[in-house]
Amino acid sequence: MMKAIRSVVAVLAGVILSTLAMASSNSDEAIRERIQPVGSACIQGEECAAASGAATASASGPRSGEEVYNASCGACHGVGVLGAPKKGTSDWAPRLEKGLDTLLANAISGINSMPPKGTCGNCSDEELSAAIEFMSKF
Ligand code: HEC
Numbered sequence: 805m806m807k808a809i810r811s812v813v814a815v816l817a818g819v820i821l822s823t824l825a826m827a828s829s830n831s832d833e834a835i836r837e838r839i840q841p842v843g844s845a846c847i848q849g850e851e852c853a854a855a856s857g858a859a860t861a862s863a864s865g866p867r868s869g870e871e872v873y874n875a876s877c878g879a880c881h882g883v884g885v886l887g888a889p890k891k892g893t894s895d896w897a898p899r900l901e902k903g904l905d906t907l908l909a910n911a912i913s914g915i916n917s918m919p920p921k922g923t924c925g926n927c928s929d930e931e932l933s934a935a936i937e938f939m940s941k942f
Contacts, residue, residue, distance in 0.1 A: 866928065866930050866931055866934070867927075867931050867934075868934060868938075869931075869933075869934030869935045869936070869937055869938030869939075870938050872924060872927055872931045872932065872934060872935035872938075873891065873935045873938050873939050875924065876921075876922050876923050876924035876927065876935070877891075877922045877924070877935050877939060878891065878939075880918075880922075881939050886917040886918075887916075887917065888917070888918065889939075889940070891938075891939035892939065892941060892942050893942050894942055895942075896939075896940040896941075896942055897942075899940065900940055904933065904936065904937070907936050907940070908929060908932060908933050908936060911932050911936060912929065912932060922935070
């Protein structure tokens with residue numbers, strides 16, 4: 805009788821232990837599952853880092869008209885070197901009559917002593933246009 809009880813207890817204990825073991829392996833799995841999204845978030849994070857790097861690059865992309873002017877155009881257009889229309893003066897009046905599109909086209913290809921792209925080789929059309937607008941206001 806005692807033997808029978810002991811073996812029942814042993815079986816119960818075995819069931820309980822294996823249930824606990826399963827439970828703990830389940831919770832390990834659960835933990836792994838909970839960790840995995842973090843792991844993939846890390847991978848996504850790297851992609852995100854690259855993407856946000858690109859976003860940062862494009863955010864800092866187009867320079868303002870003032871920046872382009874200061875870096876590339878001011879040397880001539882500040883004081884009117886070689887007859888360049890001076891920034892913020894009525895020198896621009898007859899130029900503006902041609903329309904901004906023509907001024908931009910001439911700035912891109914160069915005109916007389918005005919070098920192509922005003923020496924800003926890596927300037928986009930947008931940046932050149934912003935620089936023209938910046939210096940032609942008077
Ligand atoms: C090396 C001197 C020099 C630099 C640098 C320079 N320019 Fe000029 N630019 C000139 C001269 C000279 C003219 C007058 C050309 C002419 O009409 O004979 C001129 C004219 C212009 C015109 C008028 C064009 C037209 O059709 O009347 C624009 C627009 C212009 N420049 C834009 C720029 C921009 C934008 C930059 C900078 C990115 C720049 N320039 C840099 C010398 C320069």
